[in-house]
Amino acid sequence: MDVTIAEDVRAERATFADLLIKVGPSAPTGCGEWTALDLAAHLVGEERFGGVTTFVARSLVAGGLSVPATPRLVDKAMRMERRHGFTALVNRLRQPVPPLLLRPLVAPLTLFEYWTHHDDLIRCHNGVHSVPAALAEAVPLVLRYQLKKLPAGVRVTVGTNDGHCHWSAGPKRGPKVMLGGSPPDLIRWLSGRPAAGEITMTGPDATVQTLRAFTGRV
Numbered sequence: 001m002d003v004t005i006a007e008d009v010r011a012e013r014a015t016f017a018d019l020l021i022k023v024g025p026s027a028p029t030g031c032g033e034w035t036a037l038d039l040a041a042h043l044v045g046e047e048r049f050g051g052v053t054t055f056v057a058r059s060l061v062a063g064g065l066s067v068p069a070t071p072r073l074v075d076k077a078m079r080m081e082r083r084h085g086f087t088a089l090v091n092r093l094r095q096p097v098p099p100l101l102l103r104p105l106v107a108p109l110t111l112f113e114y115w116t117h118h119d120d121l122i123r124c125h126n127g128v129h130s131v132p133a134a135l136a137e138a139v140p141l142v143l144r145y146q147l148k149k150l151p152a153g154v155r156v157t158v159g160t161n162d163g164h165c166h167w168s169a170g171p172k173r174g175p176k177v178m179l180g181g182s183p184p185d186l187i188r189w190l191s192g193r194p195a196a197g198e199i200t201m202t203g204p205d206a207t208v209q210t211l212r213a214f215t216g217r218v
Contacts, residue, residue, distance in 0.1 A: 061141060115132065116188075142191060154176070157179065159180050180199070182197055
């Protein structure tokens with residue numbers, strides 16, 4: 001187990017639970033029409049049965065396969081969890097993370113899920129969200145997950161502003177676009193959220209314009 005990522009997941013989960021209680025179940029979240037209650041139900045639902053189903057899905061994503069859950073299944077899982085009530089859901093989030101979801105293969109995606117939905121909530125309430133050091137490890141996984149939603153035939157290379165990390169997806173031949181930004185803003189952009197800072201794009205003008213229209217919500 002990667003202790004650093006595991007610790008980041010636990011810390012993100014704990015502070016997220018605290019914020020949920022602070023804002024209350026009906027608070028808006030910045031995640032579409034979902035309320036704080038919906039977010040709590042969604043995340044708890046992903047951990048049913050020890051997180052086995054979520055582990056399998058995230059393992060496929062880590063292996064380069066895009067397996068988005070259908071909206072109908074997501075809504076059904078949320079309805080089942082909402083019946084327990086807001087306080088019970090938050091208490092569930094204060095319990096230990098299922099060990100399966102902290103395994104090295106999927107831990108970056110577990111951190112991504114908690115950080116992104118915590119970010120949805122905290123930004124909606126004008127808070128400042130800290131950035132775990134390990135968050136950057138989720139960037140290439142989310143990039144591959146979104147590949148089918150990116151412009152077809154385009155090689156997309158994503159890099160951090162400090163130049164220390166870069167990742168590519170898409171065919172090696174054809175138009176190439178370079179994206180730059182901070183790790184949290186790259187995560188936000190790739191998951192269909194507005195970035196706090198600038199996302200730079202360099203490449204053929206027409207391809208860049210197409211890429212700027214990307215709205216791959218996660």
